[in-house]
Amino acid sequence: MTDYDAVVIGAGNAGLTAAATLARGGVRTLLVERHNVPGGCATSFRRGRFEFEVALHQLSGIGSPDQAFMLRRLFEGLGIADKLEFVEEHDLYRVVVPGRLDVTIPADWQGAVDALEAAFPGNRSRIEDFFALVKLITFCQVAVMRNAPTDQVDPRYFHEALRPVAEVLDDFFDDDGLKMALSVYWTYLGQPPSVLPFQDFALTLFAYLEFKPWHLRGGSQAMSSALLGSFLDAGGEVRFNTGVEAILTDEGRVTGVRLDTGEQISAPEVVSNASLPTTYAMLGEVPPEVAADLGTRRVGVSGFVMHMGLDASAVDLGFTTSTTFINRDTDDDRTHASWRTFDPVRGVAVSCYDVEPIGFAPSGACHVTLMTLQYADAWDDVAPQDYAATKFAYAETLLDLMETTYPGVRAVIEEVDVATPLTMTRYLGHPGGAIYGYDQDATEGWLFRNSERKPGVEGLSLAGSWAGMGGFQPTLEAGSRVGRRLLRRFVNA
Numbered sequence: 093m094t095d096y097d098a099v100v101i102g103a104g105n106a107g108l109t110a111a112a113t114l115a116r117g118g119v120r121t122l123l124v125e126r127h128n129v130p131g132g133c134a135t136s137f138r139r140g141r142f143e144f145e146v147a148l149h150q151l152s153g154i155g156s157p158d159q160a161f162m163l164r165r166l167f168e169g170l171g172i173a174d175k176l177e178f179v180e181e182h183d184l185y186r187v188v189v190p191g192r193l194d195v196t197i198p199a200d201w202q203g204a205v206d207a208l209e210a211a212f213p214g215n216r217s218r219i220e221d222f223f224a225l226v227k228l229i230t231f232c233q234v235a236v237m238r239n240a241p242t243d244q245v246d247p248r249y250f251h252e253a254l255r256p257v258a259e260v261l262d263d264f265f266d267d268d269g270l271k272m273a274l275s276v277y278w279t280y281l282g283q284p285p286s287v288l289p290f291q292d293f294a295l296t297l298f299a300y301l302e303f304k305p306w307h308l309r310g311g312s313q314a315m316s317s318a319l320l321g322s323f324l325d326a327g328g329e330v331r332f333n334t335g336v337e338a339i340l341t342d343e344g345r346v347t348g349v350r351l352d353t354g355e356q357i358s359a360p361e362v363v364s365n366a367s368l369p370t371t372y373a374m375l376g377e378v379p380p381e382v383a384a385d386l387g388t389r390r391v392g393v394s395g396f397v398m399h400m401g402l403d404a405s406a407v408d409l410g411f412t413t414s415t416t417f418i419n420r421d422t423d424d425d426r427t428h429a430s431w432r433t434f435d436p437v438r439g440v441a442v443s444c445y446d447v448e449p450i451g452f453a454p455s456g457a458c459h460v461t462l463m464t465l466q467y468a469d470a471w472d473d474v475a476p477q478d479y480a481a482t483k484f485a486y487a488e489t490l491l492d493l494m495e496t497t498y499p500g501v502r503a504v505i506e507e508v509d510v511a512t513p514l515t516m517t518r519y520l521g522h523p524g525g526a527i528y529g530y531d532q533d534a535t536e537g538w539l540f541r542n543s544e545r546k547p548g549v550e551g552l553s554l555a556g557s558w559a560g561m562g563g564f565q566p567t568l569e570a571g572s573r574v575g576r577r578l579l580r581r582f583v584n585a
């Protein structure tokens with residue numbers, strides 16, 4: 093008899109939902125995590141009297157209790173929905189280009205049309221038509237994902253789905269400010285509108301407008317801890333501060349793992365939540381078709397984040413929305429190109445966690461993060477002795493841009509911590525500290541890649557941002573999906 097039926101490598105979102113699904117299905121499962129807490133990106137840490145949220149800005153996929161969306165149902169299935177306190181955000185975001193544009197978009201279709209019409213008069217019917225297309229492409233995409241016969245799919249889907257967002261916007265609008273106000277979520281996907289496939293963007297906008305953006309009281313760590321609890325309550329076992337250093341095989345079939353303690357664990361099934369390069373390096377021998385696939389992929393973007401505990405309330409500082417995107421201008425391609433440089437930041441996402449409080453700041457204070465995406469290769473030529481000075485100099489540029497809209501923040505900083513792509517690399521173990529896995533352009537979409545379905549080695553399953561789409565909702569769902577697929581295999585064995 094083997095030590096376990098399954099070993100899950102990594103306790104990120106997908107590792108946790110896979111492990112909990114397996115254990116609750118009666119599979120003897122060991123979860124192994126390098127770090128000392130569950131969550132991967134989905135975690136938080138403490139500085140002074142503040143808790144700092146690491147990654148979660150806006151959670152999609154929850155929906156209201158009477159219109160539950162996929163994640164709420166997933167949490168119910170794992171027995172944790174009633175252990176989580178969901179915090180609803182009432183706006184999608186405020187988007188600002190100083191001196192040019194300042195509009196807040198409510199999190200509902202009609203409110204969004206009204207707000208955009210007020211800011212850009214004369215566009216109402218075009219905005220409504222654009223939203224109608226967003227809905228159509230989303231419904232069609234879901235149908236196609238579920239293998240609907242192509243003759244039952246609206247032909248506009250085949251015309252629009254893979255066109256870049258910028259081209260589709262050009263069909264509807266002339267005003268660059270309006271185009272930016274509608275498309276600023278592109279940063280959540282890491283590709284500029286000139287590259288990002290319309291179907292990926294449409295799905296994101298639809299998810300937030302239809303089912304609202306949410307957060308969690310206790311932040312993403314509350315969710316990660318609840319998922320771990322679901323796993324442990326079902327009899328799962330976990331080892332923290334332990335890395336897997338090899339995936340063992342015999343005649344091309346997985347037989348277990350070797351831990352960094354040297355201990356060998358036998359199991360017929362291994363689920364990896366680690367990056368694909370790490371996973372296949374742990375296997376030693378990479379199947380030729382997998383090697384060919386990996387050779388054509390590009391490591392995606394990481395992040396640069398300034399976490400702040402501020403000695404003033406959200407109201408005092410002028411925050412009216414949880415999320416604000418501030419951009420120097422409307423040139424998104426230039427902004428995307430700047431992610432490989434230390435040029436003064438051109439766009440920053442400002443998250444205030446105390447407009448709709450998640451409980452991370454004491455009364456009268458607030459927790460704010462400033463984030464820009466950045467590729468790790470920007471750091472290649474920074475010498476270790478220059479690291480701290482480089483990161484603080486760059487962080488100043490984030491503060492400068494933020495203060496165009498929220499002046500006075502510098503003066504009330506009580507605690508601050510800055511994370512760079514090198515921080516992400518260190519904590520996650522991923523190449524390039526990539527937070528969404530591979531670059532999420534059209535060639536990486538579900539139409540063209542299917543690492544999750546084709547791991548290439550019997551007994552190996554892949555779950556997480558590197559095997560599919562990055563982000564909270566996609567990875568939580570991926571782990572659950574992979575777990576259920578494996579359960580079926582155990583039942584049929």
Ligand SMILES: Cc1cc2nc3c(=O)[nH]c(=O)nc-3n(C[C@H](O)[C@H](O)[C@H](O)COP(=O)(O)OP(=O)(O)OC[C@H]3O[C@@H](n4cnc5c(N)ncnc54)[C@H](O)[C@@H]3O)c2cc1C
Pocket residue numbers: 101102103104105106107124125126127131132133134146147148149150280334335336337365366367370395397516519520521527528529555556557558562563564565567568
């Ligand atoms: C700063 C930041 C902001 C973000 N903002 C958002 C957002 O607003 N919305 C959104 O949807 N997404 C956001 N993301 C992205 C999102 O958090 C990630 O895409 C998602 O959480 C990745 O989940 P995952 O399942 O792929 O696992 P990961 O979180 O990547 O975790 C993988 C885990 O595997 C462990 N591991 C790796 N190798 C080994 C090994 N050999 N042995 C044992 N353990 C191992 C790691 O320690 C880690 O815990 C953000 C991410 C960051 C960092």
